[in-house]
Amino acid sequence: MRTAHPFRLFLVTILVAILAGLSSGARAQTVSEIVPTMADTNLRGLAAAVEALAATGEPQAVAVLEALGAGNLYETADGGIYIRAGSGPIRDAATGETAEGVAPGDLKLIRINNSLRRDIRAAIGNLTLLSDDANVRLRAAREMFGTADPANIELLDEALAEETNPSVRTVMEQARAAAILKTDVSEEEFAAAVAVIAARGDRQALGILNSNLANASEIERVNIEAGIARINQALALQGIGQNVWYGISLGSVLLLAAIGLAITFGVMGVINMAHGEMVMIGAYVTFVVQEIIRTTNPGLFDYSLAIAVPAAFLITGLIGVGIERGIIRWLYGRPLETLLATWGLSLVIQQGVRTIFGATNRDVGNPSYMSGAFEFFGIALTWNRFWIVIFALVVFALLLLVLNKTPLGLQMRAVTQNRRMASAMGIRTPWIDAMTFGLGSGVAGLAGVALSQIDNVSPNLGQGYIIDSFMVVVFGGVGNLWGTLVGAMTLGIANKFLEPYAGAVLAKIVILVLIILFIQRRPRGLFALKGRAVEQ
Amino acid sequence: MITAAILRALDKKAIWVISILLLAAILVPLSNLMLPVGHPLRVPNYLVPLMGKYLSYAMLALALDLIWGYCGILSLGHGAFFALGGYAMGVYLMRQIGTRGVYAHPELPDFMVFLGWPELPWYWLGMDQFWFAAIMVMLVPGILAFVFGWFAFRSRVTGVYLSIITQAMTFALMLAFFRNDMGFGGNNGLTDFRDILGTPIAAPTTRAILFAATAIALALSFLVCSMIVKSKLGKVMVAVRDAESRTRFIGYRVENVKLLAFTVSAVIAGIAGALYVPQVGIINPGEFAPANSIEVVIWAAVGGRGTLIGPIIGAIIVNVGKSYFTAALPDFWLFALGGLFIFVTLFLPKGVVGLFTSVWNAIQARRASSSAQKGVGPAPGPETDFPITTESDAGNAQPKTNPAE
Numbered sequence: 001m002r003t004a005h006p007f008r009l010f011l012v013t014i015l016v017a018i019l020a021g022l023s024s025g026a027r028a029q030t031v032s033e034i035v036p037t038m039a040d041t042n043l044r045g046l047a048a049a050v051e052a053l054a055a056t057g058e059p060q061a062v063a064v065l066e067a068l069g070a071g072n073l074y075e076t077a078d079g080g081i082y083i084r085a086g087s088g089p090i091r092d093a094a095t096g097e098t099a100e101g102v103a104p105g106d107l108k109l110i111r112i113n114n115s116l117r118r119d120i121r122a123a124i125g126n127l128t129l130l131s132d133d134a135n136v137r138l139r140a141a142r143e144m145f146g147t148a149d150p151a152n153i154e155l156l157d158e159a160l161a162e163e164t165n166p167s168v169r170t171v172m173e174q175a176r177a178a179a180i181l182k183t184d185v186s187e188e189e190f191a192a193a194v195a196v197i198a199a200r201g202d203r204q205a206l207g208i209l210n211s212n213l214a215n216a217s218e219i220e221r222v223n224i225e226a227g228i229a230r231i232n233q234a235l236a237l238q239g240i241g242q243n244v245w246y247g248i249s250l251g252s253v254l255l256l257a258a259i260g261l262a263i264t265f266g267v268m269g270v271i272n273m274a275h276g277e278m279v280m281i282g283a284y285v286t287f288v289v290q291e292i293i294r295t296t297n298p299g300l301f302d303y304s305l306a307i308a309v310p311a312a313f314l315i316t317g318l319i320g321v322g323i324e325r326g327i328i329r330w331l332y333g334r335p336l337e338t339l340l341a342t343w344g345l346s347l348v349i350q351q352g353v354r355t356i357f358g359a360t361n362r363d364v365g366n367p368s369y370m371s372g373a374f375e376f377f378g379i380a381l382t383w384n385r386f387w388i389v390i391f392a393l394v395v396f397a398l399l400l401l402v403l404n405k406t407p408l409g410l411q412m413r414a415v416t417q418n419r420r421m422a423s424a425m426g427i428r429t430p431w432i433d434a435m436t437f438g439l440g441s442g443v444a445g446l447a448g449v450a451l452s453q454i455d456n457v458s459p460n461l462g463q464g465y466i467i468d469s470f471m472v473v474v475f476g477g478v479g480n481l482w483g484t485l486v487g488a489m490t491l492g493i494a495n496k497f498l499e500p501y502a503g504a505v506l507a508k509i510v511i512l513v514l515i516i517l518f519i520q521r522r523p524r525g526l527f528a529l530k531g532r533a534v535e536q
Numbered sequence: 537m538i539t540a541a542i543l544r545a546l547d548k549k550a551i552w553v554i555s556i557l558l559l560a561a562i563l564v565p566l567s568n569l570m571l572p573v574g575h576p577l578r579v580p581n582y583l584v585p586l587m588g589k590y591l592s593y594a595m596l597a598l599a600l601d602l603i604w605g606y607c608g609i610l611s612l613g614h615g616a617f618f619a620l621g622g623y624a625m626g627v628y629l630m631r632q633i634g635t636r637g638v639y640a641h642p643e644l645p646d647f648m649v650f651l652g653w654p655e656l657p658w659y660w661l662g663m664d665q666f667w668f669a670a671i672m673v674m675l676v677p678g679i680l681a682f683v684f685g686w687f688a689f690r691s692r693v694t695g696v697y698l699s700i701i702t703q704a705m706t707f708a709l710m711l712a713f714f715r716n717d718m719g720f721g722g723n724n725g726l727t728d729f730r731d732i733l734g735t736p737i738a739a740p741t742t743r744a745i746l747f748a749a750t751a752i753a754l755a756l757s758f759l760v761c762s763m764i765v766k767s768k769l770g771k772v773m774v775a776v777r778d779a780e781s782r783t784r785f786i787g788y789r790v791e792n793v794k795l796l797a798f799t800v801s802a803v804i805a806g807i808a809g810a811l812y813v814p815q816v817g818i819i820n821p822g823e824f825a826p827a828n829s830i831e832v833v834i835w836a837a838v839g840g841r842g843t844l845i846g847p848i849i850g851a852i853i854v855n856v857g858k859s860y861f862t863a864a865l866p867d868f869w870l871f872a873l874g875g876l877f878i879f880v881t882l883f884l885p886k887g888v889v890g891l892f893t894s895v896w897n898a899i900q901a902r903r904a905s906s907s908a909q910k911g912v913g914p915a916p917g918p919e920t921d922f923p924i925t926t927e928s929d930a931g932n933a934q935p936k937t938n939p940a941e
Contacts, residue, residue, distance in 0.1 A: 271696050330882055335696050336610045337881045340837065343830050344877020351870035467707050467826065470700045505711050512708035516684075516701050520691040 031060045032094040038068075038110065039079040047116055054123035062127050064093050069120040074107035082107060121147060129159045134168055141171040148178035148208055174200050181212045191223050198227035201234035241379050243496045249385045251492025252392035256450055257465040258472035259399060259484050260443035266478040267416045267436040269335050270328060273343040275469065276462025277350060278320065278441045282312040282448020283457045284353060287362045302367040305449060312445035320441025324434045346462070354459040361456040370453055384453045391450050395443060400481055402439070412436055416478075471515050477525025486526060491515075545762035553845055554755045557591075561751035565744035581740055585815040588747040590855050592815070595754045595808035597835040597847035599801040602761050604833065605841035606770065607797045608777030610695075613702030614805050615829035616709050617677035619819065621806030623713075624676055626726035626819040627660055628669035629737070633730050646728075647721045657719045666733055673810040674803045681802030682795065689791035689798070694780065703826045710824035725820025732814050743815070750811045754848070757804045761844050764800065773797055834873070837880050840887025849888055 034052045037045065050068070053061040067073040067083040073093060074082045081093040082102060090107070092099045112120070121143070128140035137159070144152050156176040163169045177193035185193075197205045209224050209231065216224055261275045286308040293300050293307070300307075323345065331338045370384040403409035414422040415432050423429045448461070455461060468491075476487025491511060498507035522528065546554075564579050564587065571578035579587075596618050603609040630645045639649040643656060662668045684705060688698055716722035735742045764770050772793050775783040784790045813819045822828075831854075839850020854876070861869040884891060 265696075269696070271700065327878060327882065336699065337885070339610070339696065339699060340830070340833060341878045341881040344834075344874040344881070347870045347874030347877070349874075351867065351874065355867060467703065471704060474697055474700055505715055509708045509711050512704045512711075516704055516708075517687070519693055519697060519701050520687045523691055523693045523697060 029056065031056050031058045031064065034061075035064060035081045035094040036079060038073075038081050038093075039075045043113060043116055046110070046112060047119060050116065050119050050123050054126050057127060060094070060096050062124055063096055065120050065124045065127070067093065068110065068112060069117055069124070071109060071112075073110045075110055076102065076106045076108065081110075118149075122149070122151065125152065126155060129155060129172075130162075134165045137163070137165070138168045138171060141168060141175050145171060145175040145178050145208075146204065148175070148182060150179045150183045152176075153179045153183070174205075178208050181208070187219055190220055194223045194227040198230045201231050201238070203235065206231045206235070238377070238379055241377065243500075244493060245379055245381065247493030247496040248489065249389055249492070250495060251489035252389040253447075253451065253454070254465075254468055254472050254492055255396060255485060255488035256388075256392045256447035257444070258469035258476075258488055259396065259481065260440035260447070261469050262473045262476065262478060262481065262484040263399070263412075263443070264437055264440035265473055266480075267412050268328075268433055270338045270437075271335065271342070271470070272323075272328075272437075272440070273339055273466065274323065274346040274349060275342075275440070275444055276464075276466035277346045277353075278316045278444035278462070279448040279451060279465060280353065280457075280459065280462035281316050281319065281349070282445030283364065283452035283455075283461055284357060284362070284448070285312040285315055285445065286449045286452040287357075287364050287457055290365060301365070302369065304365075305367055305370070305453075308449045308452075309446060312449045313442040316445025316448070317438040317442030320444075321434050321438040323441070324437035328437065329430060329433065346466075350459045350462075357459070359459060361458045364452040364457050366453055388450045388454065391446075395446055396481065396485060399443065403481065408432075408435060471512070474519060474525055475515050477522075477527040480527040483525060483527030541763045541767060542759065544766050545759060547762075547766075549845060550758065550762045553758055553848070557751045557755040557758070561748040561755075564751075565748050568744050569740060581743070584740070584743045584747050586859070588743070588750045588815040589812060590852050591747070591750045591754050592808045592812040593832075593835065593855055594848040594851040595750070595757055595811070596805050596832055597839070597851040598754070598757055598761060598844065599804035599808065600832050601836040601839075601841050601844065601847040602764065602804070603794075603797050603801045604836060605843065605846075606765055606777060607773040607794055608780070609794060609798060610699045610833065611702045611798075611801075612699045612826060612829050612833065613704075613706035614801070614832055615826075616702075616706035616824055617681060617802040617805035618809035618812070618832075619709070619713075619821075619823035620677045620680065621673045621809030622813040622819040622823060623720055623726070623809075624663075624669055624672040624806070625810035625813045626729075627663045627720070628666060629729040629732060629814060630726050631660070631664035632732065633728065636730055637728075645721070645726075647716075647724065648719070651716060653719075660719070670810075673806050677802040677806030677809075678799055681799045685795045685798040689794045692791075703829070706824050706829055707826050710821050710826075713821035713824060721820070723821070725818055725822075726813075727818040727820075729814065729817060737814055737817070746811070746815050750815070753807055753811055757807070758844060758848070760800070760804070764797070765844065769793065769796070831873070834877050834880065836887075838876060838884075838887055840889030840891075842886070843889045846887050846889040853888065 029052055031053065034049050034056065037052075038049045041049075046068075050065065053065055063083065064073065064081075067085075070085075072083055072085050074084055074090075076082065080099075080102070082099055083091045083093050083096075084104070084107065087104075090099045090102050090104065091097060125140050125144055128136045129144070131137055131140070141156075141159075144156065153176060156172055156179070160169065160172050160176065163172055174196055177196035180189065180193040181197075194209065197208055206228060209228050213221065213224050213228075257276075257279055260278070261272060264270055264272050264275075286305070289308040289311055290301070290304045293304050323342070327341050327345065328338055331341060366384055370387055373380050373382045374386075375381070403412060411422070411427045411432050412435075414425070414427055415429055415436075419429055422432075447465075451461065451465075455464075472484060472487045472491055475491060476483030476485070494514075495507050495511055498510055501507075502510060519525075564584065567577055568579045568581065568584050596614065599617075600611060600614045603611060633645065635642050637646040637649070639646055641649045644653060648656070663672065684702075688701065693701065712718055713720055713725075714723060720726065729737050731737060732742060732746075765773075772783065772788050775786075775788070776790050776793055780790055809819075809823075832851075835851040835854050836847040837850065838854055839848065840846025854873075857872070858869060861872055880887065886893075
């Protein structure tokens with residue numbers, strides 16, 4: 001991708017030489033040559049080694065420098081240099097490989113002082129700012145933004161001249177601006193630098209502006225204060241955006257967990273206490289699918305969720321039909337007994353899963369597109385949460401389609417509105433009940449696949465969601481999927497907006513009390529079905 | 537009038553139950569304290585508080601059955617009233633520790649010293665007096681039930697919706713009591729009790745007296761419930777259970793009936809909790825867990841709802857089974873409990889008591905004549921296709937739910 005290697009090495013060497021205030025050692029050595037010189041030497045010798053390491057341009061040089069800076073670099077009496085983070089494995093500093101036969105007791109810490117620490121930081125920055133890997137450059141630029149060292153300006157200018165990646169470029173410009181604020185520059189240049197930093201609009205930028213406030217001139221001060229105000233405004237907006245996003249994210253999880261419950265409750269008037277266990281089974285299906293893929297065809301791992309989704313739907317759906325045929329149909333017209341029987345069933349399923357898979361959490365991996373995070377107008381979004389929101393909305397849309405555009409949906413709606421009339425019109429209500437229960441359980445299985453990505457997959461997974469799901473259903477009202485959507489999103493967002501003020505637990509309590517009060521006002525939920533069939 | 541009500545309440549069954557309980561209240565302590573260790577008839581020390589625990593559970597099941605079996609209100613949050621009564625007693629017991637805590641503070645319990653609280657919160661004041669604590673044991677659950685029921689029953693929240701919000705209530709309370717800021721010991725709850733009414737709580741004599749008190753309290757609750765059920769109010773309660781709208785149209789204030797039953801039931805549950813805590817030695821927020829409250833429902837269901845003896849028998853059977861199985865086959869217990877839920881709702885809707893009654897009736901009927909029972913068939917209506925075993929069909933009428941639900 002980038003080919004100017006020898007030239008860049010040369011540049012780095014020169015710059016480091018200037019930074020360190022030394023002019024020797026321009027000959028490019030390798031890491032394995034330099035590392036032994038770090039043993040049994042003084043700070044001056046270490047500084048020379050740091051400088052030489054910076055000149056190598058090797059990735060291992062960064063590791064050695066980082067270890068030295070963090071106090072993780074050790075020497076032994078026989079001149080060996082080793083890296084050891086905390087009580088982790090001991091590695092050979094020259095190669096990065098685990099060193100055999102070195103006793104931790106023989107290790108002696110290589111001590112450094114503050115000025116050397118600064119040199120090390122700069123050297124790491126140099127090694128990384130001109131790296132081939134855009135992520136390494138980005139990280140280096142971010143680090144320089146944090147240190148805001150005027151000494152980095154030239155280096156950043158150099159890097160900016162070559163940089164083509166726009167996002168890395170932005171950060172480099174910000175790092176440069178942060179450094180410029182500490183130097184004597186013209187008013188225009190200063191104002192431009194403040195504007196660049198203010199445009200970043202995060203807490204780090206705020207910190208930099210605040211730190212420059214103390215020794216700024218009158219005009220500069222006005223500039224900085226305007227920048228601070230701008231950042232604060234952006235931060236407030238971001239805070240709201242962040243809360244809304246977290247709320248939507250929680251809401252979509254609630255939606256997934258509750259929507260199946262809402263369907264069965266709407267059509268059959270049955271509260272299925274084993275619903276949470278269907279979610280749990282869905283998560284375990286994901287686990288089993290991933291295990292099979294791991295052992296037979298690891299290359300397919302990224303497709304594991306695509307395989308788990310239909311598998312979970314089918315398995316939990318079939319279990320649901322089995323439950324309806326085996327237990328629930330004997331309890332028609334006795335909703336409270338159904339509640340108890342399904343609760344008993346949930347205990348049996350939980351214990352069954354615990355017996356088969358063990359009581360501990362099982363490890364369900366994230367496929368590559370589900371891991372990591374991205375930024376959206378300064379709001380950090382994780383990919384797994386993002387995909388779950390999308391997934392919840394897709395499931396919702398599909399269910400809406402099934403309910404409104406298919407014969408099964410038509411019959412389900414008819415049974416919801418008036419069971420006897422529907423039966424008189426020739427709809428096989430027992431069959432509809434079985435299908436509804438299967439559909440509701442299948443959707444719970446889908447929720448399980450999604451939750452396996454963000455929650456611990458354990459036999460208790462379902463229990464954590466069941467009460468929240470009930471709340472969504474009674475809040476939203478039955479017989480209308482939109483009620484569930486609005487209910488889930490409202491509860492999710494309300495919860496996240498209350499959390500900063502009240503704390504997570506108190507927020508939940510407040511929400512529960514509000515729902516209890518809300519039920520008094522509207523005993524049938526937000527979107528209650530009108531008509532005689534639902535009246536007592 | 538009250539004597540008349542008591543006399544009416546004391547039918548043959550009630551006399552039996554109350555006499556057995558009173559006899560247990562006398563004989564168990566006597567046998568435990570008087571007989572020498574190793575005597576075959578002696579109740580061992582460990583068994584006395586265990587039996588006391590079962591009886592307090594039985595009281596809770598009785599309280600639940602009063603509203604579920606007779607008034608059709610399925611509360612999935614009755615454990616909350618039990619736990620509140622327990623906490624009231626726990627606070628009293630904490631204040632009796634005095635300077636014997638780890639930090640030897642004269643006023644504050646250990647956890648408050650640990651959390652750096654300067655003084656007792658206002659709701660702990662006065663709780664060092666037993667009479668005050670005893671009033672709180674009844675008042676706190678009673679007031680909560682009254683306020684909750686006032687709102688719920690007036691806005692006609694019924695059926696599954698009511699069950700769910702009672703569950704939400706106990707869940708919210710559980711979360712609240714888990715918080716350290718609540719002032720009830722947070723996660724750990726209240727424990728390390730020393731004295732009750734000036735006597736050491738772990739002494740065999742105290743344990744025996746606590747058992748006797750529990751048995752007597754259960755007998756009294758049974759009497760009170762029996763009085764309510766046999767009175768006109770009880771008849772209206774059954775009417776509300778079987779046809780709420782019809783009862784309302786006839787002119788009864790359904791919400792008042794429900795509210796009264798709910799509050800009385802909560803007070804009984806609170807007393808049960810207060811008797812439970814000194815015998816078990818700890819109260820923590822886990823008692824509020826929704827799962828506990830649902831378990832209470834199954835005690836009542838196993839014994840037979842809609843009877844007053846049933847829940848007592850059911851609570852004892854299930855808990856003895858639990859004590860045995862959780863020790864002998866720990867993995868098996870949840871299967872058994874879950875299976876019990878399913879089995880009882882499907883095959884034993886009237887519980888063990890219903891089964892005995894119908895077997896007894898069948899034997900009686902067979903003795904009288906074989907032709908007389910031909911006319912007795914299952915009642916028409918939606919219940920006809922329940923797979924209820926034929927024996928259980930001959931007893932009291934099945935509690936009906938409105939077919940329009």
